[in-house]
Every structure is written in structure tokens, then in C-alpha cells.
Amino acid sequence: MRVTFTVNGREETAEDVWEGESLLYVLRERLGLPGSKNACEQGECGSCTVYLDDAPVCACLVAAGQAQGRRVRTVEGLAERGLDPVQEAFVETGAVQCGFCTPGLVVQAHDLLERVERPSDAEIREALAGNLCRCTGYEKILDAVRLAAERKAAAR
Amino acid sequence: MEFLRPTTWAEALAAKADQPDAVPIQGGTDVMVEINFSVRRPPALLDLTAVPELATWSLDGGRYRIGAAVPYSTIIGELGGALPGLAQAARTVGSPQIRNRGSVGGNLGAASPAGDSHPPLLAAGAAVEVESRGRGVRMIPADAFYLGVKRSALLPDELIRAVHVEPAAGPQYFSKVGTRNAMVIAVCSFAVALHPDERRVGTGLGSAAPTPRRAREAEEFLAAELDWSAPLQPALLARFGELCAGAAAPIDDVRGTAGYRRHAIAVLARRTLTWAWHDHLERRAA
């Protein structure tokens, strides 16, 4: 089947999509957007997190056909006008080691800071509870989110 | 595989009637896992996310009518005051990403004994609105909906349209045992709902029997013995815990043993009733 939806502000069409295919597969394998990562394909790790309309979701659990006519924003879309403050903060605080979890964490943290200007540590932990990182031990990731929150608040 | 995408409820019912083996998909948080891992290869997926009304809720004749596809995040954000038991349970589901997609309708469709919506729906006396093109609407009380492990009263040509729940008449609590505070399938869970106007307490057990179920004897015991103006008596609380544990018929599995589950149900029952009673007496005093 054919699926047409908006990705990072541009309308895109994927052809020959299998009916059981995930949005993640379409993004990575058909539209050349490999930022969102495929690690578990079962919603457990969050490395495939993208915005569907305005809510972050696991792209591996969205059937491609369900994205028809909707808006998707990926980690690539956050960096279109230079790195987002969340991305910069991840680099600066050393929150990236192997980097596999990073795209999902960046999108999920971005959503948190869109909704909550100064999240508490408990709020950050709850927001990131569905994103697994096997390298960093999470402390630097928390630092990154706090730093990004400060910078975004200062820029407002 | 076919991909069916109705945009109205009538079209959705027609699609299900014409093709009863089409698998409905909403949030996909159960369905897509099975497809990604080749556990399931249905002849057709019936995507219900283009039927706008399924993603909305309303207050209808004093009852909340929650569309089958309303995600958990909406229940937490918009219905926490009116339906605290269901909202507390929703907040324990998976992760924020899962809660942005997963729905009560999908939880009912999957009918897993461990589904977190079920105990609060049972405790609150909710009803499930299902419909088919041929036979029209059926309202199924939650306690008649679950028939076996992942089996429900839903027939092959039917779809779940909504769940109907009364606004909480009194305090409600949900509690769940798991290894982490997120991403956890319940080892077991328990919900309690006080109905002070009717001098009645509703209960719901999760992950402690082949289906989610009420602890009926425990409910009858409280209806007979509770003094609604006095503090809870320790002996009464203990007996309530025992009767709730007695209502369980758990199994040993990777998440826990039957013995542990029975014990934990008694603890959760006492704990949630204590919290609810504390709120109840505070409201009476206010």
C-alpha cells in the first residue's frame, strides 16, 4: 500500500508498504531517516520515540498505515535549524556514550520541556521511564535535561 | 494482509461484520508487538484511529462515556478527578510513550488478566458498550466481560465502542505490585472504590486469577459489617484482606508464585481500603 504523511514539515509518500509494517521501518528503511533507532520493536526501550502529531510515541508500535495523513517529527526534525538546546545539552554534559538511546531520549526530553518549564527530578525520571540506556547510568542524562531546561527557560 | 481504515463508526461496524477475522488496532501497543514478532499474521488489520469519536469522552446522563481509543494520558490528564481509580491505574501503565497510545478499549480487547484497567473498572461497576452491525448495541457489565485468560464476552463481529463509568461517589485507590515503578506487567494488583451513598465497597483483583475479578464475599462482608462513621477495626480489616486473598486463584509464573500473589492481594486490599477509609473519614469531618 501507499502511505502519505508529513515528516519534519514535508509531505512524504512511501510506496509498497507492507500492511503490517511499522512507522519505524518506513522512516528508517523507506524515507532515509535512520535517526530513530530500532532496538527492541516491542515498546520497551524508547529508542524509536518520535512525535506523532503532538505526542511522543514508540514508532515501532505504530502501524505505518495509521500515520496516513498525520504529522510525524523525528530527532532529525529537531535539528533543522541547528541543534535544539536538548541536543546541545546532551553533547555538553557527556550524556551520550554509544548513542543508541540518544535519539529517543532527546525526543522524549524535548516533549517534557515543551510541557513543563522547570521539571523536578521526579518529573524527569517519570518522563524518561520508558527510555533505556545501557551505557551512561542515567546521571549525565538527568544533567542534560536539567541544563536544557535552564537554557530554554532563560531563552523564553 | 489488508489494511482497513474506516472513518466512521458505521463503516467500522460494516468492516468487522464483513470480515470478522480482521484484527482491530488502536494504540497498537499489544497488536504491533505481536506483528513485529510474527506471533500474529491476521488477514486484515482494522485501524480504528481514523474514527474520531472513539478518541473522545463525554459526560452522558451523569456517567462518563470514554471512547474505546481514548489514550491513558488523556484519562490521567482530564479524568483524574472524576475517576481517580482508573486514572491511578492508567498512570502505572508502561511508560509515557505507551500511555500516549494505549487505551482502555485496547486493554479490554486484549482481556489480559494482568491488564491494569480492569480492577478499577470492576470496583467502580463500569459497563462496556459493544456493538455489531447485525445485533446493535450491548451493554456488558465489567464483571460479565472477562471470560477466561485473554477471552472476553466480545463476539467476532462486534467492536468495543466505549466504557461507561459513574463518577467516583467516594474515595478510590489502585495499587500494583511490580519490580519497578514503570514498564511493569502487574505481578498482581488491586482496586477499591467506596460507594458511601449505598454503604457499599467495590473491589477488583488483577493478575491473581484467570480473569480480572471482584472479591464478592469481601464486598458482602463489608456491606454487612462496616460502620461508616467509625474508624476501621483491625479485625475487620484483616478479615477483608483474607477474603480478598480467598477470591484469588493465582498461578506460579515467572513474575511470582501463587502463594506470593495471594499474600500480596491481602496486603494490597488492606492498604488500599485503609487509604480510602482515611479519605472517607476526612471528608465526613470536613
Ligand SMILES: Cc1cc2nc3c(=O)[nH]c(=O)nc-3n(C[C@H](O)[C@H](O)[C@H](O)COP(=O)(O)OP(=O)(O)OC[C@H]3O[C@@H](n4cnc5c(N)ncnc54)[C@H](O)[C@@H]3O)c2cc1C
Ligand atoms: C512496553 C509496554 C508496556 C505495557 N505496559 C502495560 C501495563 O503496565 N499495563 C497494562 O495493562 N498493559 C500494558 N501494556 C499492554 C498494552 O499497552 C495495553 O493493553 C493497552 O491498553 C492496549 O491498548 P491499545 O489501544 O494499544 O490496543 P491495541 O494493541 O490496538 O489492541 C489491543 C487488543 O484489543 C483489540 N481492540 C482494540 N480496539 C478494539 C475495539 N475498539 N473493539 C474491539 N477490539 C479492540 C485488538 O484487536 C487487540 O486484540 C504494555 C504494552 C507495552 C508494549
Ligand code: FES
Ligand atoms: S524499538 Fe521501539 S521501543 Fe524499542
Ligand code: FES
Ligand atoms: S549511550 Fe549507549 S545506550 Fe545510552
